[in-house]
Amino acid sequence: MPGRIRIEAGGVVVEAELNQSHTARAVWEALPLRARAHRWGDEIFFDIDVHVGQAGDSRTVMEVGEVAYWPAGPALCLFFGPTPVSRGEAPEAYSDVNPVGRIVGEARLLNGVVEGAEIGVEPA
Numbered sequence: 001m002p003g004r005i006r007i008e009a010g011g012v013v014v015e016a017e018l019n020q021s022h023t024a025r026a027v028w029e030a031l032p033l034r035a036r037a038h039r040w041g042d043e044i045f046f047d048i049d050v051h052v053g054q055a056g057d058s059r060t061v062m063e064v065g066e067v068a069y070w071p072a073g074p075a076l077c078l079f080f081g082p083t084p085v086s087r088g089e090a091p092e093a094y095s096d097v098n099p100v101g102r103i104v105g106e107a108r109l110l111n112g113v114v115e116g117a118e119i120g121v122e123p124a
Contacts, residue, residue, distance in 0.1 A: 002028040004104070004124035007078070009037050009044065010117030012109050015124050016067050016078075018101040023052045023069045027076065027100055033121040037113050042081025043091060044110055046119050050074055058096040060085075065107035068097035076100075076121070080107040 002018035002025055018024040027050055035046035054071050062068060062079045070077050072095055079091035080103075086092040103110075113119075 001025075002101075005031070005101070005121055006124040007119065007121050009110070009113040009119035012112045014103050014105060014107065014109055016101045016103045018067075019099065021055060021057075021098065021100060023055055023098040024100040026050050026052050027069060028123075031122055033076070035119050037115065037117045037119045039113070039115045040094070041083035041086070042111065043077055043079050043083045043093075044113055044119070045070060045073065045075045045077040048074055048076050052098065054096055055098040058098045060093045060096055062091040062093060062097070062099070064091060065103040066091070066099055067101040067103060068093065068099050070095070070097045078103065078107070078110055080110045
């Protein structure tokens with residue numbers, strides 16, 4: 001069963017609670033993850049070796065603090081503010097993503113992560 005994960009990137013540490021979806025279980029089973037962070041506005045995404053299709057609840061408009069899996073990447077996405085395609089203050093993904101969880105606490109701490117920072121994800 002998916003649980004809480006610890007995400008560390010460029011000295012910034014946050015935790016997230018994964019949901020009980022099929023996609024979240026696939027991410028949980030792939031832990032630990034190591035990659036390089038990419039910035040796209042107020043979104044961090046990074047490549048992961050998880051291959052799951054688009055879920056029934058996939059969408060583009062997200063909430064600050066949501067964690068999602070991008071099937072087109074494949075990548076894990078951390079949303080903490082508007083992206084280049086946002087039409088307002090809400091984060092918006094480039095294309096449909098599968099919601100897999102939510103950051104516990106202040107998601108905007110992720111603004112301190114720079115492009116190319118090493119990122120690690122493990123069970124909390």
